[in-house]
Amino acid sequence: MPGHSVRLLCMLGLLGVLAGGGPALAAEPYDPWPGLVQDIFNNRPMQDGAGVIAIEMPVRAEDAAIVPVTLRSKLAPDDNRRVRAITLVIDQNPAPMAAKFELGPDANVSEISTRVRVNNYTDVHAVAELSDGQLYMVKTYVKASGGCSAPAAKTADDAKSRLGQMRYRQFARPSENGAREAQIMIGHPNNSGLQMDQVTQLYIPAFFVNELRLWQDDSPVLAVEGGISLSEDPNIRFTYVSNGARNFRAEARDTSGQIYRNEWKIDQGM
Amino acid sequence: MALRLCSLVALAVICALTGVRAQAQAIDVREVAPGVFVHTGLTAPMTEANAGATANIGFVIGEAAVAVIDTGGSVREGRQLLAAIRARTGKPIRYVINTHGHPDHVFGNAAFVAEGTVFVGHRNLPRMFSARGQFYLDAFRRTMGRELMDEVRIISPTLLVDDTLTLDLGARTLTLRAWSAAHTDNDLSVFDETTGTLFAGDLVFVTHTPVLDGSLRGWLRAIEELGRLPAQRVIPGHGAVSDWPAALADQRRYLEKLSADIRAMIARGTPISAAAASAAASERSKWKLFEDYNARNATAAFSEIEWE
Numbered sequence: 225m226p227g228h229s230v231r232l233l234c235m236l237g238l239l240g241v242l243a244g245g246g247p248a249l250a251a252e253p254y255d256p257w258p259g260l261v262q263d264i265f266n267n268r269p270m271q272d273g274a275g276v277i278a279i280e281m282p283v284r285a286e287d288a289a290i291v292p293v294t295l296r297s298k299l300a301p302d303d304n305r306r307v308r309a310i311t312l313v314i315d316q317n318p319a320p321m322a323a324k325f326e327l328g329p330d331a332n333v334s335e336i337s338t339r340v341r342v343n344n345y346t347d348v349h350a351v352a353e354l355s356d357g358q359l360y361m362v363k364t365y366v367k368a369s370g371g372c373s374a375p376a377a378k379t380a381d382d383a384k385s386r387l388g389q390m391r392y393r394q395f396a397r398p399s400e401n402g403a404r405e406a407q408i409m410i411g412h413p414n415n416s417g418l419q420m421d422q423v424t425q426l427y428i429p430a431f432f433v434n435e436l437r438l439w440q441d442d443s444p445v446l447a448v449e450g451g452i453s454l455s456e457d458p459n460i461r462f463t464y465v466s467n468g469a470r471n472f473r474a475e476a477r478d479t480s481g482q483i484y485r486n487e488w489k490i491d492q493g494m
Numbered sequence: 495m496a497l498r499l500c501s502l503v504a505l506a507v508i509c510a511l512t513g514v515r516a517q518a519q520a521i522d523v524r525e526v527a528p529g530v531f532v533h534t535g536l537t538a539p540m541t542e543a544n545a546g547a548t549a550n551i552g553f554v555i556g557e558a559a560v561a562v563i564d565t566g567g568s569v570r571e572g573r574q575l576l577a578a579i580r581a582r583t584g585k586p587i588r589y590v591i592n593t594h595g596h597p598d599h600v601f602g603n604a605a606f607v608a609e610g611t612v613f614v615g616h617r618n619l620p621r622m623f624s625a626r627g628q629f630y631l632d633a634f635r636r637t638m639g640r641e642l643m644d645e646v647r648i649i650s651p652t653l654l655v656d657d658t659l660t661l662d663l664g665a666r667t668l669t670l671r672a673w674s675a676a677h678t679d680n681d682l683s684v685f686d687e688t689t690g691t692l693f694a695g696d697l698v699f700v701t702h703t704p705v706l707d708g709s710l711r712g713w714l715r716a717i718e719e720l721g722r723l724p725a726q727r728v729i730p731g732h733g734a735v736s737d738w739p740a741a742l743a744d745q746r747r748y749l750e751k752l753s754a755d756i757r758a759m760i761a762r763g764t765p766i767s768a769a770a771a772s773a774a775a776s777e778r779s780k781w782k783l784f785e786d787y788n789a790r791n792a793t794a795a796f797s798e799i800e801w802e
Contacts (some may be wrong), residue, residue, distance in 0.1 A: 282770070286790035290797050292767035297751075309747040337765060339797070341631070370539060371636065372596040373790060374709060380708050381619070386801065409800070428624070439525040446793040457797065461765065 231277050257347060258313045264313060265312050265323055265351065266358060277310065279350040279424075285342040288369040290455050293349050294387065295325070296338040296449035309353045309462060310336065314453050316346035318416070322453035328444035332465035334403065336391030336446070341416075344368050377413060386411025390486040392472055395461075407461040408438060419444040419452040431433050432457050435477040440469035440490070466490070514612050520581045521547070521566075521574035525753065526727065526793050529555045529666070531582070533566075535732060537702045537782045540567045540598055547571045549598040550729055552693065553579050554686055556663020559588035563684050563693045563729075565602030569645040574600025574735050577689035587611050589661055591670065592651060593695025593731065594678045595622040601647040601783040614661070614671045615651030616680040623650050638707065638736070641761035655682055673697065677705065677731075683720070688728035692738060700733025703781040704745050706791040709755055710798055748777050752788075756795045759800075766796045 247406040261267060293338045297307050306329075312322040322340050327333040342348075349363045377383045389411035394404060410433055417430025436448040436458065447462050458476075469490060523531040531662065532552040540546040546567020553575070560579060565572040579587065590606045591614045593599055603613065627648035640648045642707045653659075655672040666688050673681040677696040684693040697716060706713070725738040751775040759769050770789035773796075778784050 230517075240588075280767070282767070286770060287793040290766070290793050292765070294765075294767065336768070339766065368633065368636075371786070371790075371791065372598070372705065373631075374626040374629050374633075376629070376796065378707055380621060380625070380678040380710075381679065382675070382709070391801075410802070413730075438743075455800070456796075459797075459800075 230281050255347075256320065257349065260320055260349075260458055264311065268359050270351065270359050270361040270368075273350070273352055273362040276354065276360040277307070277350055277362055279312075279348065279362050279364050281348060281364050282368045283365075285369045286373070288340055288343065288373040289337045289378065291342045291366065292337065293348070294335065294338055296336075297334045297352075299354075305354045305356050307333075307352050308355055311349075311351045311353075312338075312340070312348040313351070314340060314342060314346055315349065316344040317341065317481075318343065319452045324449040326444075326447040326449075328446060330443055330467060331440065331445040332403075333446060333462055335348055335405075335463040337461040339459055340368050340453050341455055342368060343375050352480050376416075378457055380413070383411075383413035386457065386482045387413070388482070390476070390484060392473055392474065392486070392488040398422060402465045404466050405461065405463045405491045406472065407459065408436070409457060409459045410436070410455055410474075412478060414450075414452065414454055414456045414458060417461060419432050431476050431479055433476050435454045436460070437475045438462070440467055440475045441471055443467055443469065469479075477481075498709035502698065509687055511725035518570070518577045521571065522624050523552070523575075523578045524735075526729065527686070527691045529706035530667075530689055530729075530733060531578070531693045532685055532729050533578070533756070534717040534734065536599070537732060539783070539786060540634065541637055543761075545642060546601055546634075546638055547569045548698075549731055550601070550733075550735075552729060553587075554663065554666065554668060555583050555585065556701070558585065558662075558664025561589040561591060561661060561663055561684075562587055562591055562606060564589045564599040564695070565590060565606060566730075567598040567601045568642045569604045569647075570642060572605025574602055575602065576605050581601050585674075586745065587770075588663070589614050589653075589666075589668075589682050591615070591661075591682065592619060592684050593683055593684065593693065594680050595619050595626065598665075599695065599731070600649075601634075601646045604645060604647040607649060611754060612653050613649055613651040614653045614655065614659075614670065614682075616682045617654045617655070617656050618672075618680040619682075620650045621677065622680045623648050631712055631774055637757060637797055646768050662730055676716040677702065678708040681708070681716075683723075684722065685725065688721075690724065692728045694720070694728050694730055696731030698730040700730045700736050700741055701782055702732035703783045703787040704748055705749070705787050706749075706794045710749060710756075710791075710795045714746070714749055714753065715740050717742055717749070744780065748774065748781070749778040750790060751777055751796055753771075753799070756792060760800050766793060766800075768798045769793065779785060 238252045278296045285291040311324045391409040414432040438445040529739040535549040549631040659670045661668045669685045721739040773792035
């Protein structure tokens with residue numbers, strides 16, 4: 225039950241805050257990664273992922289609430305292994321597991337970009353699971369933003385008013401092998417549940433998109449298990465190979481159980 | 495013996511520091527109009543060395559009472575502002591107005607907590623504090639250090655402004671206005687009717703690169719409305735006290751350029767990661783702290799405009 229693991233980690237993060245810690249400040253160098261390997265990956269061995277995937281993020285999180293991240297497959301075209309899933313972990317965030325992307329077996333997804341919240345100076349790990357059953361890890365380091373930037377909504381009212389809106393966009397791109405680039409945006413506040421209401425002294429309940437599935441016709445392209453480290457209005461931009469499908473379909477589910485669905489005609493000319 | 499001497503010296507130093515704390519030095523303020531006093535903040539990031547004193551803060555003295563407009567970036571700065579007030583008047587401080595919730599404007603609040611003093615803010619300010627307060631308290635330890643941050647408290651307003659509100663200081667009226675999302679979603683302006691002085695908070699930046707933490711489109715709309723206010727002068731959130739409405743021109747140009755560049759990038763399909771490097775690049779030489787804030791503004795603007 226992949227959905228449970230995200231929820232569990234979110235709960236653990238919440239408990240950490242309730243226990244009085246708050247998001248740990250890197251006062252002393254404490255490396256949470258070994259513990260995360262245990263919690264998220266069941267202590268499975270990690271191979272060096274340098275030849276398998278790349279992770280790109282800015283050195284500094286300019287806006288703590290919106291930090292772009294790109295994951296890219298580096299497997300050679302003649303490599304007979306394929307990427308089954310990529311897990312993105314932001315070590316020092318209150319809920320470190322940002323997202324797990326499961327790549328459709330026939331969609332040949334080669335690049336995924338999204339946006340995350342970054343609370344602190346932190347390692348960010350990307351772990352790819354290949355069809356050989358092994359895990360391959362790469363990491364990068366991001367400095368927290370300075371100043372008044374915060375990993376929270378800028379205009380809480382706008383975030384609510386867009387709730388459930390979905391947008392699909394295709395990008396023109398010269399494709400050698402039928403590769404297309406597309407983007408899905410979902411209007412959702414993706415509330416962390418880590419914010420305390422000052423009047424009631426209770427935590428505002430978490431409310432975020434925890435599942436997103438994308439298909440070209442009936443063939444899965446991506447399935448995303450999301451956590452609260454994904455930015456408000458989750459946005460996924462990706463490159464995949466068309467199977468000639470006419471329609472692109474998306475289904476999202478949030479922590480309140482609400483389901484959002486939409487479908488678009490694929491512009492075959494692009 | 496040497497050890498004992500050391501501890502005596504240490505004790506003396508501690509006593510001296512405590513003395514300073516109890517009787518803060520008055521911060522440097524200037525009377526920009528009769529009864530209107532301003533401390534001009536440094537155009538710099540908040541640090542331990544500058545005690546967070548980067549925003550413009552001030553106060554207005556009426557016949558009966560005083561209103562404080564923003565309290566600075568540390569309790570130390572707040573106490574220094576309090577000392578500057580007490581050097582000029584013994585009248586009670588009836589209102590402490592926060593123009594918005596950013597740390598450089600509100601971290602001094604704790605210096606003003608007293609019976610009879612009411613904290614005033616935009617209706618959205620408590621929500622902003624509950625979403626970000628703890629994060630700010632944690633994050634600013636990195637740059638401001640433990641000593642300054644240990645005494646900072648998030649003090650939420652109890653008098654909230656929905657639309658407009660007038661405060662009577664005795665033969666002197668301040669008109670407060672709550673704005674729709676612009677610089678932040680909790681911007682409040684304060685207009686002193688007597689002298690035509692507008693405390694704009696961070697709705698107006700002069701010289702200091704504007705910082706977008708609300709809505710770019712909303713801010714441009716607010717600038718149009720702000721320009722119609724019948725003020726003689728503006729005290730911007732950052733930068734020099736300036737003539738009105740001329741002070742708006744540079745900021746409007748920057749935000750329009752940012753908006754046009756980002757809109758063109760989105761139309762071309764440029765990814766958000768590439769926007770930060772090039773949006774509004776032509777403005778670089780015209781502002782201070784451009785490298786600190788422009789990329790962040792571009793990122794925020796992108797995520798707003800792509801929903802148009």
